[in-house]
Amino acid sequence: MTEVTLRNQKGMTSVKEMPILQDGPPPGGFPAVRYARRIPNSGPGGAAVFLVSSLVIGFGFYQVGQGNIHRRAVRAEKIAARQAILPLIQAEEDARFVKELKKQLEEEKEVMAHVPGWKVGENVYSSGRWMPPSTGKLTVDLS
């Protein structure tokens, strides 16, 4: 610039002659920005929402009830099956138990033969109910 001024050449003589290059709004300005609330009052009303939700919930409860019925039936089937086979299992165990008990009583008779007035297999309880002997020797050998 100084050279242009001193030597009278073509060009800018001062910064004021630079073209203005600014970042500004487009011609006509920016379009308006909406910042106001807009919450519409349309859509289903309270009664409709209540009706639909109660229908859905009612259907859900119905399904729960059906499921409970099904589960009760399954449990009843299991209990009935166990009831059906219980007598067989108890009868087999009784037969085995009586055989073991006879053996135990024979042993007891031998061991206590020299003791006067000993009743073999005497019930130590006086209630009249039958109680299994608590010697721990009549259990099933599972080893």
Place this chain on the structure above:
Amino acid sequence: MGGDTPVTTSAVLMSASKHISTKCGEENRAFLNCKREDPNPEKCLAQGQKVTKCVVSLLRDLHETCPKAMDAFTKCMDYYGNEFELCRKEQANFQKACPI
């Protein structure tokens, strides 16, 4: 294996439980009534023997009539721990082949 009595595992007994409750119901009830009166095992040996005979012969008959269906159902019950709900297909086959 057509004429054997199947070994009475829990799976076999649970598979045949409906048959047992209908065919051997009388013996079962007699045994349980005897037990209710007197729990002494020595007193209910006769009824117990009847129960055992009835159930064992019933199992043998079932195995003769429908061995494949019974074996399939028993195997399924054995695999699933005696859960009826998981063996419905085999149960239906078994009850079709050997009706209660």
